[in-house]
Amino acid sequence: QVQLVESGGGLVQPGGSLRLSCAASGRTFSRYAMGWFRQAPGKEREFVAAISWSGSNTRYANSGRFVVSRDNSKNTAYLQMNSLKPEDTAVYYCAAVGVVDASTVRTTGYEYDYWGQGTQVTVSS
Numbered sequence: 001q002v003q004l005v006e007s008g009g010g011l012v013q014p015g016g017s018l019r020l021s022c023a024a025s026g027r028t029f030s031r032y033a034m035g036w037f038r039q040a041p042g043k044e045r046e047f048v049a050a051i052s053w054s055g056s057n058t059r060y061a062n063s064g065r066f067v068v069s070r071d072n073s074k075n076t077a078y079l080q081m082n083s084l085k086p087e088d089t090a091v092y093y094c095a096a097v098g099v100v101d102a103s104t105v106r107t108t109g110y111e112y113d114y115w116g117q118g119t120q121v122t123v124s125s
Contacts (some may be wrong), residue, residue: 002026006118016084019081030072034050035109040089052104065084088124
């Protein structure tokens, strides 16, 4: 089992930045590919970003404003969000899945086995 706890959400003005953290406990964090998803009110959950357990491979739904990273020594994954827009308002979730290949990334929710409880991000003036 892997337990995931997100933090770092909050209220930010348009154009601002936030860094979300996802702290993992349980099994060896470094053998898990990580992903970030979000769900806005009335909308389906959508993929945001993913990173392989080695950190060498990343994927993004949209390039340029968000950066995913991880520190395996701290059992933590991060999502740096820049130039935030009101449409980025959502609950953000991190997710984990055990993988064999260090470069594997997963971009769909059904591929993940473990989920955090989510952290609210609100972009508003």
